Amino acid sequence: MVRHARPTATPLIAVIALGAALLLTSCRDAAPAGDDDATASLDVGADAGTVDGAGAASTTAIVTGAASGPRVGLEATVFEADAAVEVEVRVLLLDIPDLFGAASHLRFDPAALELIDTKEHAVLAGDGWAPRALVHAGKDRVLLGAARVREGGSPYSPLEGAKVGKQVWATLRFRVIGALPTTLAFDPARTLARSADYTVLALDWAALEVRPAAGGAR
Numbered sequence: 001m002v003r004h005a006r007p008t009a010t011p012l013i014a015v016i017a018l019g020a021a022l023l024l025t026s027c028r029d030a031a032p033a034g035d036d037d038a039t040a041s042l043d044v045g046a047d048a049g050t051v052d053g054a055g056a057a058s059t060t061a062i063v064t065g066a067a068s069g070p071r072v073g074l075e076a077t078v079f080e081a082d083a084a085v086e087v088e089v090r091v092l093l094l095d096i097p098d099l100f101g102a103a104s105h106l107r108f109d110p111a112a113l114e115l116i117d118t119k120e121h122a123v124l125a126g127d128g129w130a131p132r133a134l135v136h137a138g139k140d141r142v143l144l145g146a147a148r149v150r151e152g153g154s155p156y157s158p159l160e161g162a163k164v165g166k167q168v169w170a171t172l173r174f175r176v177i178g179a180l181p182t183t184l185a186f187d188p189a190r191t192l193a194r195s196a197d198y199t200v201l202a203l204d205w206a207a208l209e210v211r212p213a214a215g216g217a218r
Contacts, residue, residue, distance in 0.1 A: 065206030181211035
């Protein structure tokens with residue numbers, strides 16, 4: 001009896017199916033969001049800190065989480081637009097030596113923050129591997145998914161994970177509409193990351209607190 005290897009599309013299907021199941025379970029009224037023309041995300045430099053725009057000096061965003069090791073990080077920029085305070089949040093894949101796919105829910109308080117724009121980025125690309133990413137917006141969360149699929153070659157060839165230094169997975173834009181502080185955090189019951197051999201990866205998942213700056217008030 002000849003035992004065939006699993007087709008290379010299986011991890012992609014598993015990751016996206018998991019994300020879809022989580023979406024349907026937790027936010028049945030969600031609608032797709034994002035840009036169909038996903039921007040390719042190349043590895044870039046070291047982590048950048050939170051930046052506050054001059055017009056939003058009363059508000060700041062503080063990231064918590066590991067500063068090294070395999071992780072999903074967050075970066076934030078606070079600025080003023082149309083007399084309102086907005087926060088741009090970048091979801092990052094960081095220092096992961098072998099990543100084939102990931103999915104999670106990033107939760108937020110809809111009484112404090114309104115999600116006004118999303119964009120997915122083409123992460124996990126590589127020689128012979130095409131990137132796949134999704135972003136779906138729900139009432140109180142954003143569903144994120146990412147995986148890679150083989151381009152050409154034998155479907156029974158060994159799988160290969162991506163070596164990630166720093167890649168932007170998604171860019172999200174929120175408007176502050178309620179009282180601060182408030183926190184954006186990944187739902188620990190709805191996170192999954194796997195390597196090319198299907199091993200579940202123990203990543204650190206960051207959180208972000210949006211709060212009044214010292215001397216500011218909301």
